[in-house]
Amino acid sequence: xxxxxxxxxxxxxxxxxxxxxxxxxxxxxxxxxxxxxxxxxxxxxxxxxxxxxxxxxxxxxxxxxxxxxxxxxxxxxxxxxxxxxxxxxxxxxxxxxxxxxxxxxxxxxxxxxxxxxxxxxxxxxxxxxxxxxxxxxxxxxxxxxxxxxxxxxxxxxxxxxxxxxxxxxxxxxxxxxxxxxxxxxxxxxxxxxxxxxxxxxxxxxxxxxxxxxxxxxxxxxxxxxxxxxxxxxxxxxxxxxxxxxxxx
Amino acid sequence: xxxxxxxxxxxxxxxxxxxxxxxxxxxxxxxxxxxxxxxxxxxxxxxxxxxxxxxxxxxxxxxxxxxxxxxxxxxxxxxxxxxxxxxxxxxxxxxxxxxxxxxxxxxxxxxxxxxxxxxxxxxxxxxxxxxxxxxxxxxxxxxxxxxxxxxxxxxxxxxxxxxxxxxxxxxxxxxxxxxxxxxxxxxxxxxxxxxxxxxxxxxxxxxxxxxxxxxxxxxxxxxxxxxxxxxxxxxxxxxxxxxxxxxx
Numbered sequence: 251x252x253x254x255x256x257x258x259x260x261x262x263x264x265x266x267x268x269x270x271x272x273x274x275x276x277x278x279x280x281x282x283x284x285x286x287x288x289x290x291x292x293x294x295x296x297x298x299x300x301x302x303x304x305x306x307x308x309x310x311x312x313x314x315x316x317x318x319x320x321x322x323x324x325x326x327x328x329x330x331x332x333x334x335x336x337x338x339x340x341x342x343x344x345x346x347x348x349x350x351x352x353x354x355x356x357x358x359x360x361x362x363x364x365x366x367x368x369x370x371x372x373x374x375x376x377x378x379x380x381x382x383x384x385x386x387x388x389x390x391x392x393x394x395x396x397x398x399x400x401x402x403x404x405x406x407x408x409x410x411x412x413x414x415x416x417x418x419x420x421x422x423x424x425x426x427x428x429x430x431x432x433x434x435x436x437x438x439x440x441x442x443x444x445x446x447x448x449x450x451x452x453x454x455x456x457x458x459x460x461x462x463x464x465x466x467x468x469x470x471x472x473x474x475x476x477x478x479x480x481x482x483x484x485x486x487x488x489x490x491x492x493x494x495x496x497x498x
Numbered sequence: 499x500x501x502x503x504x505x506x507x508x509x510x511x512x513x514x515x516x517x518x519x520x521x522x523x524x525x526x527x528x529x530x531x532x533x534x535x536x537x538x539x540x541x542x543x544x545x546x547x548x549x550x551x552x553x554x555x556x557x558x559x560x561x562x563x564x565x566x567x568x569x570x571x572x573x574x575x576x577x578x579x580x581x582x583x584x585x586x587x588x589x590x591x592x593x594x595x596x597x598x599x600x601x602x603x604x605x606x607x608x609x610x611x612x613x614x615x616x617x618x619x620x621x622x623x624x625x626x627x628x629x630x631x632x633x634x635x636x637x638x639x640x641x642x643x644x645x646x647x648x649x650x651x652x653x654x655x656x657x658x659x660x661x662x663x664x665x666x667x668x669x670x671x672x673x674x675x676x677x678x679x680x681x682x683x684x685x686x687x688x689x690x691x692x693x694x695x696x697x698x699x700x701x702x703x704x705x706x707x708x709x710x711x712x713x714x715x716x717x718x719x720x721x722x723x724x725x726x727x728x729x730x731x732x733x734x735x736x737x738x739x740x741x742x743x744x745x746x
Contacts, residue, residue: 306582315586319574326567327641334554338563393575398646 266290266368278361278388280407284395288313292391293384295369313390314383320393320401321349321386321409327402328410347419348409354382357409359474363388415485426484430461433491439464443480447472459483514538514616526609526636528655532643536561540639541632543617561638562631568641568649569597569634569657575650576658595667596657602630605657607722611636663733674732678709681739687712691728694718707731 266289275289276282283289292310294300300308325348329341336344347353358364358381364373367384392400418426427443434441440463447458459479461469469490471482514537523537524530531537540558542548548556573596577589584592595601606612606629612621615632640648666674675691682689692708707727709717717738719730 304582311586312578312584312589315589316574316578319571323567323571323646326564330560330564330638334552336560338559341560341563390578398571 266293266366271366274366278363279392279404281396281400281403288391288394289388290368292387293363293366293368295367295371297370298368299370310384310387310390313387313394315390316393317386317389317391318349320389320398321405324398324402324405325349325409325414328406328414333416344416344419348414351379351382353413354385355379356381356474357413358382358385361385361408418485425481426488427481430463430484430487434463443483445476445479446470461487463487514541514614519614522614526611527640527652529644529648529651536639536642537636538616540635541611541614541616543615543619545618546616547618558632558635558638561635561642563638564641565634565637565639566597568646569637569653572646572650572653573597573657573662576654576662581664592664592667596662599627599630601661602633603627604629604722605661606630606633609633609656666733673729674736675729678711678732678735682711691731693724693727709735711735 271290272283272286275286291308292313294309296307296309296311298309302308322345325345326341329336329344333341333344355378363384364376364380367373367376367380369376373380389401389404392404396403431441433439442462444460444462445457446460447456455474456472457474457476457479458470458472459476459482460467461471461480461483469483469486471479471486473479473482519538520531520534523534539556540561542557544555544557544559546557550556570593573593574589577584577592581589581592603626611632612624612628615621615624615628617624621628637649637652640652644651679689681687688711690710692710694706694708703722704720705722705724705727706718706720707724707730708715709719709728709731717731717734719727719734721727721730
């Protein structure tokens with residue numbers, strides 16, 4: 251058994267060396283990497299003890315610093331343009347909410363970045379922050395590969411469009427679920443949140459929820475808890491309704 | 499007297515409306531503004547109570563937020579590239595030193611940005627931080643006018659080249675003045691720091707210093723205190739020596 255295990259681990263590719271790493275990165279990024287080495291670095295944990303040809307360590311920790319800075323300024327520019335009435339204090343507060351540790355962890359987890367980590371430590375021993383750290387490192391790699399505009403494109407697609415919901419961040423909307431329930435009660439409609447998926451694999455638990463109104467599926471969403479998935483589905487239903495109202 | 503004063507203040511241009519504002523901005527920026535309105539905003543204090551055509555206030559406060567973010571990420575990228583051995587903690591600490599409030603005030607003061615402020619409050623009533631705030635707002639305006647690359651170009655020219663001295667920031671060099679003195683004593687050379695200028699105008703005090711070694715002028719520098727000007731001159735002398743040594 252020891253023999254086979256040994257053979258296996260010697261011939262085994264690191265997660266990034268498999269041919270699908272490039273393709274998968276392309277899927278996540280929305281563009282083809284120009285220099286895949288930046289992305290390999292973004293997924294290399296310090297425990298691998300790798301060194302480059304100049305003897306400098308290869309791991310993602312420095313890229314986190316770079317990615318954090320780029321994320322901060324892309325979000326700053328977005329808020330500056332989107333909320334012309336917001337003063338400096340407002341903009342600072344909104345940005346902190348968007349780039350909070352908790353939110354970054356959620357972003358990294360949703361992209362399942364941990365799957366690509368090369369490490370000598372089992373990923374089960376990483377804390378919760380690994381998800382956000384990898385997300386920041388990925389943005390750092392994008393900056394090196396594609397410049398500030400590459401970061402803007404990625405952050406817009408993966409952070410701003412799906413997550414940056416200004417009324418909710420402002421606390422004007424506490425919960426889309428309660429808005430939807432309120433509306434259904436007022437309109438005398440039935441509603442039902444149905445859990446349709448729950449894979450219990452540790453470290454990547456996901457719940458899927460369907461929101462039905464009067465028996466019709468209005469929205470679906472997946473998230474790391476039932477509560478979050480319900481809220482996301484309610485939010486999607488809310489924005490779909492709003493779009494309908496706007497088109498009238 | 500009241501009559502003349504009134505006439506005068508009515509016909510008087512705001513600092514930015516004078517024809518030289520564009521030219522002067524071009525000198526400061528190193529490129530021609532594409533949309534001068536961004537720069538006018540960057541120098542408009544909230545006390546002017548100006549509104550744009552949508553009724554939003556025109557002043558530089560929101561631009562400070564934007565400029566602060568862009569400055570942070572340009573410096574982050576510079577340090578990332580320049581110090582390949584520096585870990586995340588090192589990079590974070592170095593950046594904090596470069597973008598410290600004190601340093602930003604020095605940068606704004608050196609460019610004499612306060613000269614262009616439109617305000618209903620006398621500039622004498624502004625605190626010390628006005629200099630740094632204007633500097634940040636100017637970077638915000640550059641971002642709107644010329645994008646991230648415009649910021650990079652400006653910050654490189656006005657912050658990185660003249661001020662970002664990594665050994666000094668690291669604390670490896672406490673004072674270039676003491677290095678120069680030490681060297682002169684060892685080499686049995688005479689040295690003399692000579693103050694050659696001291697305009698005492700409040701708010702824009704400047705001292706000029708010449709550093710002479712064995713009677714020969716080796717370096718000159720200007721700064722807001724005698725001590726700072728001496729240090730700057732010593733630093734210039736040090737780097738000039740170093741260049742000579744490297745060329746040998």
